[in-house]
Amino acid sequence: MTRTTAKLFRHDAVEAFARRGLGATIGAHHRPGALAALLLLLPVAGLTAIAVAGKYQPRMTVSGRIITGSGEVEVAADRSGVVKRLLLEEGDPVRPGDALMAVGSNTGNADQANLDDAQRQILLAELEHLKGLRDLLSRKSASWIEGYELAGQSARRELGLIESLQSIAQKRANLLTLAHDRTKHLSSSGHAPRTHLDASQLQVLDAQMQLFSLEREHAVFYAQLQQRQVERTAALNRFRDEELDLQIRSAQLRRQLLDLEARAESLLLSPAIGRIGVLLVRTGASVAAGQPVVSIVPANQKPSAELLVRSAHISLIAPGHDVRLRYAGLPMQRFGTFSGEIVDIGPTPVSRSVEHGPLYRVIVELNHPMPVHNGRNLRLFPGSSLEADILGPPTAVWRRLLAPLQRSGLLP
Secondary structure (H helix, E strand, O other): OHHHHHHHHHHHHHHHHHHHHHHHHHHHHHHHHHHHHHHHHHHHHHHHHHHHHOEEOOEEEEEEEEEOOOOOEEEEOOOOEEEEEEOOOOOOEEOOOOEEEEEEOOOOOHHHHHHHHHHHHHHHHHHHHHHHHHHHHHHHHHHHHHHHHHHHHHHHHHHHHHHHHHHHHHHHHHHHHHHHHHHHHHHHOOOOOHHHHHHHHHHHHHHHHHHHHHHHHHHHHHHHHHHHHHHHHHHHHHHHHHHHHHHHHHHHHHHHHHHHHHHHEEEEEOOOOEEEEEEOOOOOOEEOOOOEEEEEEOOOOOOEEEEEEEHHHHOOOOOOOEEEEEEOOOOHHHHOOEEEEEEEEEEEEEEEEOOOEEEEEEEEEEOOOOOEEOOEEOOOOOOOEEEEEEEOOOEEHHHHHHHHHHHHOOOO
């Protein structure tokens, strides 16, 4: 009984285990297929949603350079020769009459050059000598004028003292005259002796003599003061004449020196106001008369950028599209990118590249502030290279995906 029951239990357990195993095997064959189908459908649905609702902004990277617009003035050399010195740099402001560069003779006559140098040294030595004479004359005139001033001050003090003595003597003479008149009246009435009258008369005469002597001395000192003033004026005129003569001689020597320098080199002057655009020559370069050597950009004109775009991309851009610029020499990691806007697209190709085919000229207006470094604005020089990212208008992703088929004619 026990064995039969145990056998039945083992049989039931085996069948149950077989059923469970069969069910597990059947489930393992069907569930992975459904899950794989679901995993495939989800990306397709996501990509379809992105293609229908997503937006794509085209971006193309091209190269270019900084240029200037219309109104640029080209300055030509007024003589043939060699550029001796450049007096301004690109980007510097200029006004009419400012010296741009010095152009010298390119003749190789060493004897003439030595003679000119010797004459220059002689003229410089004479100018230095005249300068010394002028300094000596200035000190001499100052000393003389100081002497005349001191003499005049002394004479004026003497005159003041004499005038004070004259005033006192005049008062004394007046008092003695009154006393003499009183004594004379008393003597006529018999109240004063004759001797008193004679003594008072002598005192009056003595006071008048002193007053006369002071007046004479005053006249002498006044005449001396006038003479000092005349001599001072004459000395001033003489010193001024000598100073003028030295100035004339110095001016003549400077003129000779300038003529000598003009034979060696001449200055090219700016004809307009603005800033230096491009220096077309460098120091030591030979130039011919009439050859353009420098360009001047009007002061109120901003630089722009010239880009060269392939014909395959020219249909994707239009005036008004934004441009992000990266200038050579201004690292993007430090200064970032700068904004611009397309203002003109050339109707025909301006050049042809072996790799990219026809290239069209695109003009970009720079509408960003100048970058600042160490507290001052950096300058953008014409001719400087740059890279630009042209940003097209946002379009649907599905249009972007179908664009190759449309260009090939498979889709309308």
